[in-house]
Amino acid sequence: MELYFCTDIHGSDKMWRKFLSAEKFYRANVLVLGGDVVGKGLVAVHPEGRGYWTDFLGEKLMARPGEELDELLRRIRAFGMYPVVATDVEVGLWETNPQAYEAAFQAAVTESVHRWLAELARRKTPDTRIIVTCGNDDPRYVDAIFQSCSDIIFGENEVTDLGEGFTMLNMGWSNVTPWNTHREATEEELAARIERMALSVPDMERCVFNIHVPPYNSGLDNGPVLDSEMRPAPGQTVPVGSHAVREGILRFQPLLSLHGHVHESRGVTKLGRTVCINPGSSYTEGVLQGVLVRLDKEKGLVSYSPMQG
Amino acid sequence: MSDTTVEQAGSTKSVFLRQSSGLVRAFTWWDGLIYNIYAISVVAACSLIFTLTFVFPGANLPLGIVIACLAFVPGCVVYAMLTTIMPRAGGDYVWQSRILGGFWGFWFVFFPLAVGATIFIVSNVLPGAVAFLSPLLYVLGTELGISSLQQFGNWIATSGGQFWFFVVFLAWAAFVVGSGMRFYARVQRYLFFIGMIGLVTWLVGMLIVSHDAFKTNFNSILANQYHWGTTDAYGKILADAKKAGFSAVSLSGTNLGDTILIGPILAYIFAGVFWVGNLSGEIGGVRQFGLSMRIYVGAILSAMVICGLLGFLMINLTGNEFYTSASYMWWAGGGSTYIPVAPWLTLILMSLSQSPAWWLWVLLTFGCWFMIWPTNNVVGGTRYVFAMAFDRILPARFASVSGKNSPIFAIGVYVVVSLVMGWLYYFGNLASIILDQAILLTAGFAVTILAGTLFPYLPATRQRYFDSPLGKYKFVGIPLITLMGVLSLIYFAFLLGEYAFNPTYGTNNLSSAAFLGGGMVLSAVLYFGTRMYRQRHGVNMRRVYEEIPEE
Numbered sequence: 014m015e016l017y018f019c020t021d022i023h024g025s026d027k028m029w030r031k032f033l034s035a036e037k038f039y040r041a042n043v044l045v046l047g048g049d050v051v052g053k054g055l056v057a058v059h060p061e062g063r064g065y066w067t068d069f070l071g072e073k074l075m076a077r078p079g080e081e082l083d084e085l086l087r088r089i090r091a092f093g094m095y096p097v098v099a100t101d102v103e104v105g106l107w108e109t110n111p112q113a114y115e116a117a118f119q120a121a122v123t124e125s126v127h128r129w130l131a132e133l134a135r136r137k138t139p140d141t142r143i144i145v146t147c148g149n150d151d152p153r154y155v156d157a158i159f160q161s162c163s164d165i166i167f168g169e170n171e172v173t174d175l176g177e178g179f180t181m182l183n184m185g186w187s188n189v190t191p192w193n194t195h196r197e198a199t200e201e202e203l204a205a206r207i208e209r210m211a212l213s214v215p216d217m218e219r220c221v222f223n224i225h226v227p228p229y230n231s232g233l234d235n236g237p238v239l240d241s242e243m244r245p246a247p248g249q250t251v252p253v254g255s256h257a258v259r260e261g262i263l264r265f266q267p268l269l270s271l272h273g274h275v276h277e278s279r280g281v282t283k284l285g286r287t288v289c290i291n292p293g294s295s296y297t298e299g300v301l302q303g304v305l306v307r308l309d310k311e312k313g314l315v316s317y318s319p320m321q322g
Numbered sequence: 323m324s325d326t327t328v329e330q331a332g333s334t335k336s337v338f339l340r341q342s343s344g345l346v347r348a349f350t351w352w353d354g355l356i357y358n359i360y361a362i363s364v365v366a367a368c369s370l371i372f373t374l375t376f377v378f379p380g381a382n383l384p385l386g387i388v389i390a391c392l393a394f395v396p397g398c399v400v401y402a403m404l405t406t407i408m409p410r411a412g413g414d415y416v417w418q419s420r421i422l423g424g425f426w427g428f429w430f431v432f433f434p435l436a437v438g439a440t441i442f443i444v445s446n447v448l449p450g451a452v453a454f455l456s457p458l459l460y461v462l463g464t465e466l467g468i469s470s471l472q473q474f475g476n477w478i479a480t481s482g483g484q485f486w487f488f489v490v491f492l493a494w495a496a497f498v499v500g501s502g503m504r505f506y507a508r509v510q511r512y513l514f515f516i517g518m519i520g521l522v523t524w525l526v527g528m529l530i531v532s533h534d535a536f537k538t539n540f541n542s543i544l545a546n547q548y549h550w551g552t553t554d555a556y557g558k559i560l561a562d563a564k565k566a567g568f569s570a571v572s573l574s575g576t577n578l579g580d581t582i583l584i585g586p587i588l589a590y591i592f593a594g595v596f597w598v599g600n601l602s603g604e605i606g607g608v609r610q611f612g613l614s615m616r617i618y619v620g621a622i623l624s625a626m627v628i629c630g631l632l633g634f635l636m637i638n639l640t641g642n643e644f645y646t647s648a649s650y651m652w653w654a655g656g657g658s659t660y661i662p663v664a665p666w667l668t669l670i671l672m673s674l675s676q677s678p679a680w681w682l683w684v685l686l687t688f689g690c691w692f693m694i695w696p697t698n699n700v701v702g703g704t705r706y707v708f709a710m711a712f713d714r715i716l717p718a719r720f721a722s723v724s725g726k727n728s729p730i731f732a733i734g735v736y737v738v739v740s741l742v743m744g745w746l747y748y749f750g751n752l753a754s755i756i757l758d759q760a761i762l763l764t765a766g767f768a769v770t771i772l773a774g775t776l777f778p779y780l781p782a783t784r785q786r787y788f789d790s791p792l793g794k795y796k797f798v799g800i801p802l803i804t805l806m807g808v809l810s811l812i813y814f815a816f817l818l819g820e821y822a823f824n825p826t827y828g829t830n831n832l833s834s835a836a837f838l839g840g841g842m843v844l845s846a847v848l849y850f851g852t853r854m855y856r857q858r859h860g861v862n863m864r865r866v867y868e869e870i871p872e873e
Contacts, residue, residue, distance in 0.1 A: 030872040038870045039862075070791040088789060232728075279604070279712075281721050297609075298408060299786050301870055309862050318714045318861050319721075320872030321420070 014178050014310075016321075017041035019303030020225070020273030021148065023296035024052020024122075025093035029129050029300040031322060037145045038322065039305050043175055044141060047273045048148025048185040048225040049294075051122055051155060055107070055114070056089045057099045058082075065098065094316050095121035119154060126155055130162045137164050142176065144168045147185035148241040150223040168223070172210050177310045182210045182267070187226035187274060188255040203257035211265045218313060220267040221306075227272035228259035228284060233291035235278045250254065261266050262287050268314050269306065281319070292319055328739040353507040353612040356514045357698055358598040358621035359628075363522075364691065367591045367629050368636070370449045373666050374587050376649035377826050379569050382434045389581065390588040391626035394595055396768070397810035398618035400774040401595075403803045405602040405614045407777075407790045411808045412709025413599035414770045419713070421773040421783050424867035428715055428849045431706055433841040434766035435600075438759060439703030440725040440740040443495070444488065444695040444747045445756045449667070452479050454692060457668040458685050464547045465678045472753040479658070485748040495697040496737045499704065502728050503604055506701070513690040520687025521628070527674040536639050537576060539673040544658035556644060559665065563647035566655055570643035585813075586820045586827055590760045591629075596767040600702040600754040632739065636670060657705075700740075704732040713866045715852050755837045757828045761821045762838070768814040771844070775807025782869055 017035045022028035031142060035041055052178040058067045064077045069089060076085040089096040097117060099107075107114040137143065143165045147155065160169040166173055168183035175181050184206055198206070207224070208218040214220045227233035234254030262270050262284045279293025279302065292304045301322045307315040375381050401413075410416040414435055419427025423669050449831050456479035463471030477483040498506055544555035563570060598605075598617060607613045648665035663669055671688075672681050708729040711720030720732045747756070750866045778787045778801040787801070789791055795802035821829045828834075853863045 027872060031870040034870045034872060039865060065870075072791065072794060091789060232722075281712075281718065283722070295408075299789055300408075305861075305865075313380075316856075316859050316861050317718075318856075319712050320865060320866055322715075322865075322868065 014043060014175065014179065015039065015041040016045060016175070016221070016306040017303055018045045018047060018223070018271045018290075018306065019292060019294075019301055020047030020271075021049040021276055022296050022301070023047065023049055023093040023150070023294070024095065024125060025091060025296045026087070026125075026129075027091035027299055028093070028296045029299050032134070033133060033136050035301070035303065035322070036138060039320070041305065042141055043144065045144045045181070045223060045271070046146065047223055047271060048146050049127075049150045049273060050143075050145065050147065050304040051151045052093045052095055052125070054094055055118055055121060056094045056096045057104045058085065058089075058096050059104070060098060060100065062079040067096070069094075076246060090125075091299060095125060097121055101127075113187055116260070117221045121151070122152065122155065126158045129184050130158070130164065133162075134164050139172075142166060144173055144181065144183070144223075146183040146223055146225070147196065149185065149187035149190065151185065160190045166259065170206065170210070172220075173215050175308075177308070178215055178216070179268075179308055179310075181220065181221045181223050182214060182218075183223045184210070185225045188253075189256070190253075193211060200255060200257045203255055204260065207257060207261035207265075211261065214265075214267075217265050217267050219310075220265075221272040221308075222262065222267045222287075224255075224258050224261075224270065224272060226274045227254040227278070227291050228270070228289060229256045230263055231259065231284065231289060232270055232282050233272050233278050233280050233289060236275055259284065262289065269317070271304070279319070281317075288314065288317065290319070295321070323675075338551055350507075351605060351607050351617055354598055354601065354617040355620050355624075357601065357701075358595055358617055359514075359624055364591075364625065364628055364632070367588075368632055368667055371587060371591050372451065372633060372636070373645075373649035373652065375584040376568075376646040376653065377587075378580035378583050379573070379646055380571055380577045381584040382573060382576035382581045383584070383637060383645075384630050385576075386581045386584040386588060387592075387630045387633050388626055390592050391622050391630075393585065393813040394592055395619060395809070396806040397771050397814070398595060398622050399615070399806040400803055400810060401599050402611065402614035402618045402772050403768070403792050403806075404533070404774050404777075405605075405608050405617070406600060406611045406792060407787070409602045409605070409608045409749070410709065411601065411603035412604045412705045412712075413705075414596075414766060415709045417599075417708050417770055419867050420778060420869075421733065421777055422769070424713070424715070424863065425846075425849055426769065426865070428710065429842065429845055430766055430769040431850070432710065433845040434762040436703055436706035436710070437739070437841065438762040438766070439699045439706070440736060440743045441646050441747075441756065441762075442746045442759055443492070443696050443699035443703075443740050445759065446699060447488045447491050447744075448484065448694075450692050451484040452492065452872050453664050453667045454685065454689060455487065457485075457663050457672070458681065461543070461547050461672060461681065462678060481748045485744060488744045488748070491696065492737055492740055492744070494693070494698045496733055497701045499695070500728050500730055501732050503701075506697075513694045516687050517689075517691035520684050520690065523684050524671060524674075524688060525631060525635060527671075527680075528639050531639065531674045533639060533641065536670075536673050539676055540669070542676065542793045543669065543672055544661075544663075548664060555661075559648050559661075560644055562655065562660075563650050566650070567653075568647060568650045570647045572635060573642040576642070583820070583824075583826075586760065586817050586824075588710075589764055589817050592622065592625060593760075593763045595625070596770070597698065597702050599770065600705040602805050627832065628850055640670060700733065700736055703736050704729050707732040707736065713863075714856055714861055715849065715863065715866075737843045744837055755833055758834050758837055760827070761818070761829055761834070764814060764817050764821070768811065768818065771807050771810050773812065774803050777801075777803055779804070786869075 017039050019032055026170045032046060036044055056067055058065050064075055065082055068077045068301055074085055076082045086096045099237035145159050145165050145167055146169045169185055171183055175180045186198050188200055189197050207312050230252040231254060266285050266287050270287050270292045276294040279291050281290050290304050295302055304317055304319045306317045309315045375383055404417050408417060415427050416433040456475050459473030460472050463475055478487055498509055512867050541555050543551055544550040545553050588656055602608055651660055652664055671684050707720050710716040711718060777783050797805050821827050823830060856863050
């Protein structure tokens with residue numbers, strides 16, 4: 014079995030399309046998207062005269078209707094942001110009314126995810142399993158959209174069958190972050206969630222953990238030290254992973270443990286017998302970082318290759 | 323979580339970010355700049371490389387420094403752009419392999435830069451023992467009447483002494499780098515500022531001490547401390563060099579041709595400006611082009627000012643004829659059998675004053691730069707190995723990271739290989755090929771610049787380049803990265819051409835060809851051997867380097 018895992022694509026259309034292409038490109042028969050699928054924000058595209066303009070990546074971009082506008086929207090979506098054609102009145106409302114902004118954001122996310130799933134339905138090979146889970150940055154309303162899609166397995170908070178006797182334990186929740194994101198829990202709660210699922214795993218030596226947050230102090234979880242105004246302190250990092258995840262891995266010793274969450278802390282390490290991997294994320298650069306894993310029903314974990322596609 | 327680029331985008335009125343998590347890296351751009359100034363090796367410049375320029379007696383050293391540094395500026399722009407678009411640990415390898423293809427990336431980085439780094443650290447530690455610690459201990463021993471200190475000073479300059487000095491240094495380097503980049507950055511910062519105090523003291527000393535006072539002190543040290551048998555060591559060196567056929571000229575008698583020809587010698591240090599590329603994945607904020615530019619262009623211009631000023635003041639103080647004659651007599655006139663101590667750096671420093679307190683102050687403060695500078699060979703070398711292991715072209719274990727995010731296994735291997743190289747250098751025949759480092763460095767970096775030049779034109783990478791925020795920079799329709807790349811490659815072609823065809827640089831000989839050719843052949847064998855091995859285990863190495871198509 015060839016399993017391809019990537020994570021933290023944060024709304025990037027380009028990353029989603031590459032994720033779908035991984036099936037044929039890497040000849041993978043199981044694709045796993047490990048959470049943080051929703052983008053970071055909206056980009057207002059302002060109508061002006063007969064065209065449109067926006068400020069994006071420090072550059073003022075102009076476009077005429079038609080191909081130029083399509084190209085502009087493509088660039089913004091590739092970067093993981095949601096372009097919204099909006100009048101000055103609408104933009105003013107976003108700035109002053111959080112609910113108006115949230116409504117516009119939810120609409121953009123919903124449209125984007127539906128578009129992704131439509132594309133998946135068009136491209137998916139029937140025998141390929143596609144597992145999607147969430148991350149702490151994903152609003153809860155996306156669960157229902159993914160659950161309604163029969164082409165994917167929405168594995169969040171479940172143990173999923175991978176085939177050939179292998180299972181995958183999925184959890185998108187993280188320990189508490191300074192940003193108060195959508196799926197955060199105390200270490201005790203995380204430990205309870207992991208235990209509840211792990212106890213239903215028939216064979217840990219054939220189980221892959223897909224837990225968004227990496228284990229604490231594993232080298233896969235170095236994040237910034239923040240000052241009182243939430244600004245990163247220059248050059249200072251601390252482990253930001255979860256103690257419960259670390260203890261869970263050490264206690265249950267699954268075959269493999271896959272993580273994300275901390276984009277620039279990509280790496281491989283071992284906790285006890287378990288190989289732990291964070292492939293990292295460079296979605297803003299247009300690069301899909303992932304890991305290709307070969308599992309064999311006799312030999313277990315045969316190989317793993319981090320990819321930068 | 324998010325990253326700093328997205329945060330930056332939030333500064334415009336079109337972009338509306340939601341509340342979500344964020345991440346930065348262990349190094350700041352300021353740490354990156356310091357790292358790069360270290361990589362340019364001001365210490366090596368003063369203690370070693372400047373002295374080698376005597377082979378072109380008509381060269382104007384300060385002007386040569388300015389020309390060489392300015393010639394590297396276009397390459398710095400290419401590196402800054404690559405760093406902004408693809409900030410990755412093991413930069414050169416990642417950029418070359420993703421743009422030109424996996425084989426080329428491995429071939430031009432593994433031996434020239436990754437293995438090369440184990441040789442660089444050997445030769446970089448050399449000045450510390452010979453030109454820094456040995457004279458300091460010897461003269462202090464003489465002043466204080468401690469003969470064991472004198473003997474230790476003499477011993478440290480022998481092959482055995484140098485080797486053990488290297489072993490101790492390597493242990494220190496492994497400790498600092500293995501403790502994680504956060505700790506490394508802190509140590510680097512403190513030592514940089516202390517070293518800067520030493521540097522400024524030295525510069526001020528050279529400004530206020532007269533040529534005659536220097537001569538008097540120089541003669542006194544060699545007569546009274548080293549018992550060289552003459553009270554006019556200064557005049558003897560000039561006379562002996564002339565007698566041996568060396569044609570020294572004054573600074574006003576130098577010419578532009580020789581000044582340009584010292585470029586390939588100076589490249590040994592100034593090409594170090596590209597070394598920080600290997601760490602670009604660990605520096606926060608480099609996705610902002612301006613910050614990347616500060617790291618590269620800031621470093622080369624800082625080095626130009628520091629080294630140019632040092633070179634000028636040293637020559638102004640000692641006299642160009644004496645400086646080049648002393649270098650000639652050390653390198654071509656018998657070395658330590660001719661004169662008991664290398665007649666540069668420490669001797670020049672000590673000749674500014676006869677006060678042991680002055681010597682201690684300047685040498686210990688300036689020595690702080692030495693304490694951290696060669697360690698960046700370890701940082702760079704291990705980052706290349708880490709990136710290659712992450713691609714599975716080297717064993718996966720090398721990509722393992724410790725809790726401090728240090729590739730601890732890669733560091734261990736690096737230390738062991740460096741020890742072997744050190745042993746070969748001090749007791750074997752490796753010393754004769756040490757000059758080949760310049761070829762290794764320039765070739766490795768030149769291929770990265772070539773990759774940058776082609777980035778906007780290759781079908782596999784074109785879209786990615788123009789989708790990046792830097793895609794908009796053009797000059798008469800030519801992408802900036804290509805324009806700067808072509809300008810830079812002209813200078814690199816000059817450097818490589820000189821190394822290959824001009825015997826003065828000591829690299830166009832059979833042993834160099836065998837060393838370089840052998841290393842490259844072994845690299846190719848390793849690459850294809852690993853590919854076959856991985857293939858047999860079901861890993862398609864070709865796929866590792868290829869970009870996944872969107873459709």
